[in-house]
Amino acid sequence: MSQAIIIFESEASAIKAKRLLRSGGISAKMTGVTDQRDGCKRGLIISAESLTNAVRTLRDQGIEYTLGKI
Amino acid sequence: MIYFDNAATTYKKPKEVYKAISDFFRSAQANPGRSSHRLSLNASELVYDAREEICRLLNYSFPEQVVFTYNATYALNIAIKSLIDSPCHVITSDMEHNSVIRVLEGLKLKYGIEYSRFSAKNLSYESLKKLLRSDTRLIVSTMASNVSGLKIDEGILSSFARDHNIKLILDASQAIGHRRIDLSKTPAYAICAPGHKALFGLMGSGFAVFGERERGLSLIEGGSGSNSRSLDMPLLLPEGYEAGTLGVPSIAALSKGVRFVRKYGEQAIERRLDSMTKELYQELKNIPDAEILGYGSGILSFNLKAFAPDRLSYLLDREGICVRGGLHCSPEAHSVYGTEKTGAVRASFSVFNERKEIKSFLDKLNRIRKQA
Numbered sequence: 001m002s003q004a005i006i007i008f009e010s011e012a013s014a015i016k017a018k019r020l021l022r023s024g025g026i027s028a029k030m031t032g033v034t035d036q037r038d039g040c041k042r043g044l045i046i047s048a049e050s051l052t053n054a055v056r057t058l059r060d061q062g063i064e065y066t067l068g069k070i
Numbered sequence: 071m072i073y074f075d076n077a078a079t080t081y082k083k084p085k086e087v088y089k090a091i092s093d094f095f096r097s098a099q100a101n102p103g104r105s106s107h108r109l110s111l112n113a114s115e116l117v118y119d120a121r122e123e124i125c126r127l128l129n130y131s132f133p134e135q136v137v138f139t140y141n142a143t144y145a146l147n148i149a150i151k152s153l154i155d156s157p158c159h160v161i162t163s164d165m166e167h168n169s170v171i172r173v174l175e176g177l178k179l180k181y182g183i184e185y186s187r188f189s190a191k192n193l194s195y196e197s198l199k200k201l202l203r204s205d206t207r208l209i210v211s212t213m214a215s216n217v218s219g220l221k222i223d224e225g226i227l228s229s230f231a232r233d234h235n236i237k238l239i240l241d242a243s244q245a246i247g248h249r250r251i252d253l254s255k256t257p258a259y260a261i262c263a264p265g266h267k268a269l270f271g272l273m274g275s276g277f278a279v280f281g282e283r284e285r286g287l288s289l290i291e292g293g294s295g296s297n298s299r300s301l302d303m304p305l306l307l308p309e310g311y312e313a314g315t316l317g318v319p320s321i322a323a324l325s326k327g328v329r330f331v332r333k334y335g336e337q338a339i340e341r342r343l344d345s346m347t348k349e350l351y352q353e354l355k356n357i358p359d360a361e362i363l364g365y366g367s368g369i370l371s372f373n374l375k376a377f378a379p380d381r382l383s384y385l386l387d388r389e390g391i392c393v394r395g396g397l398h399c400s401p402e403a404h405s406v407y408g409t410e411k412t413g414a415v416r417a418s419f420s421v422f423n424e425r426k427e428i429k430s431f432l433d434k435l436n437r438i439r440k441q442a
Contacts, residue, residue: 012134023298032106
């Protein structure tokens with residue numbers, strides 16, 4: 001199953017997003033991400049099929065994110 | 071032993087608090103926000119759980135704006151100093167702890183700020199208006215005196231600050247845990263609190279809940295686990311104010327303490343503490359040589375004419391009773407009560423105290439009086 005990663009500036013934002021997505025039935029696993037430009041961040045790994053729903057949920061809640069590559 | 075020094079720190083903790091500490095060492099003994107192995111992520115989740123518990127307690131929707139510190143003093147320093155780097159005017163109360171007054175005095179020396187005090191006993195919207203100046207930037211106030219237990223109405227402060235576009239910082243050290251605080255009704259720039267008092271966490275824990283997502287001036291810089299290539303602290307909270315490794319075991323304990331308070335109910339706790347302080351007051355006022363400064367918020371401070379407060383505290387300790395004598399780090403408040411030279415003896419309760427302890431306290435106090 002292909003996966004996608006959503007990246008957050010703040011670990012607290014990542015956990016908030018993870019709990020939000022899980023409450024909406026989207027499984028998300030947190031991981032560390034080392035971005036070459038900005039240093040350490042947190043990412044949420046989700047299935048590629050969930051990405052559209054996940055992004056919509058995060059936008060609705062005003063949580064800032066970027067999409068990364070796995 | 072009878073422990074009546076709960077305003078300094080609570081002695082007995084809910085059993086869930088003790089368990090949280092041992093659980094932490096088994097399942098989350100790693101540095102949150104740094105590594106991404108399972109123990110580190112467990113620690114991160116645990117810290118976030120605590121942020122959420124605090125938000126539930128305060129009816130607040132932004133866990134990421136809960137910033138953990140090492141005590142209320144740290145929280146107050148971070149909050150106050152995040153706003154001030156130039157001359158301005160600050161309004162504060164006449165009941166402040168040194169954790170506010172010394173900070174303001176430091177800013178007075180550094181930046182030439184000025185501050186005015188309102189009378190906590192006579193607080194009103196109008197009384198604040200009389201102190202307002204065109205350069206007033208901040209109101210910082212305790213929510214209850216740690217000397218007399220006098221409660222200060224945060225609703226008046228919040229309304230005034232909002233109407234005049236002034237930042238409000240509340241020191242909830244002697245209010246949180248035994249008084250309902252609703253940040254949705256009384257917004258503030260920051261509310262600062264210790265974890266180890268009426269929230270039953272461990273010493274070394276405290277927090278500030280901020281009303282804004284982005285930080286102001288940073289007080290302490292260092293590793294945050296994020297934006298590591300940047301030479302500045304992250305702009306977003308909580309990391310923006312949380313430099314260095316957090317006190318995770320104490321945060322784990324605090325989380326369970328907060329949950330205990332929510333389950334018991336702050337209003338139920340408040341009723342219990344009010345009834346105990348009132349009972350002690352009713353008995354003490356019948357003692358002819360007793361002078362009572364005030365009571366409330368689980369606190370009652372008094373003096374016996376024949377004894378200096380430090381001497382009386384010492385004699386009570388010999389009888390197995392723990393109270394605090396002296397100035398309670400609040401000389402300003404003691405000035406209001408005319409006890410600035412010697413201070414007073416403070417008895418302070420927690421929900422774990424029992425009524426029979428009050429009777430025992432009075433028996434022993436009377437025994438000491440007869441020795442004078």
